Amino acid sequence: MNQDFIQTLLLTGKLATWTTVLLLVVGFPIAYLLAYKRFFFKPFVEALISMPMVLPPTVLGFYMLMAYSPQNVFGAFIQQVFNVRLAFSFEGVLLASLIFSLPFMIQPLQNGLVSISVSLREASYTLGKSKWQTFFHVLVPNMLPSIITAIAMTFAHCIGEFGVVIMVGGNMPGETRVASIAIYDEVQSLNYETANQYSFVLFIVSMLILTLIYSINGKKKLL
């Protein structure tokens, strides 16, 4: 296997891993708020988070690209403060990927939290346990299938992402060229064999992830 092939797959894995880890940290507080708190703008926030599921990736990619431009406030701020150029860079693709994959992390976590009986949380409170203790000792262990689903769905979705990445990252080897873009590029160059290798790897990884989710959910139903 050539160096480009390995490099592209490693970059794809790196993007999916970073996206999943960061979204797990950011997603839990958001899912907790949406599951347990009532506030005036809640339907608006829920709709906003779910937008990437219905919006064409190119639309989000276009807006992200505009925002990344140093001529706009956000892009200029990031460049001045962090000295990072977001357009056509790994950091820019990662940020776009975080936003685009947000619903795949938030929705399973929110559903998992809602499915836990209110009396379990209240029982923990009456036993003197804080909200943090209740979160780590009661909520998290009782929603593990939802957490695994959220992680797997986010990772799988990120591996297959094409539209947003090509809009904000282009096709730069080692920087923004992920497997889904490499497939498109190889087909355009009539390199069907390499395109097939990339496709086969993505097919197997996606299949394994979905099999994992269904086997976990199947076990949950049997219990």
Place this chain on the structure above:
Amino acid sequence: MLKIDIQHAMLTSDGKATLEVCTEIEDRELLCLFGHSGAGKTTLLRILAGLTKADKGRIVFNDDVWFDSAQKINIPPQQRNVGFMFQDYALFPNMSVERNIRFAQKCSDQNQVDMLMELFELQSLKNQKPGQLSGGQKQRVALARALAAKPNVLMLDEPLSALDFEMRLALQGEIRKAHNLLDTTTLMVSHDVDEVISLASSMLFIRNGKVISEGRPDEVFDACVFRKVLQA
């Protein structure tokens, strides 16, 4: 002593009603909150535990103010130190019987866990998860867990409602055992006359959010029967 003077708007199957309770409960009482479904019994228990915030009023346990709407005091359930047993028992499904009891302790004390498991005959079940237990076994674990926190007040929300008749009779003894061991106030929600007479040392008869009678169960029920005879 637990002093209660609260008002709280609630929605019942008959429409809107106001829960109004003003009473004092002596230490070591086993008091039953008796009434039909929707009378406000569980709401009152939840307000006392701090799980629901009353609209107005004041709750004082000994010298501790748990709730005072005028002074904007509302102590959270974590700091009221009440043992609350839920209707569905609310055992943590991820923990074994032993871990459920140990989780309730403020300081780890294996001797107390062993003592409670022995008292409620749970030794053989200590490694089982709640999903593997029968209704009666769950009730015993929930009682043991509530006691493990050494609460100031034990609150039981219809603890026997999900059980069949024979099991109810057997587990009334467990509740008495728990009350005696704790040697403090126990509040229990029930709508079963036999259960109240058998267990309670005093009762509040609640109808549509109002306390219509209170005192010893035999006196309260005798007065109710007498009133019905007079009305007939």
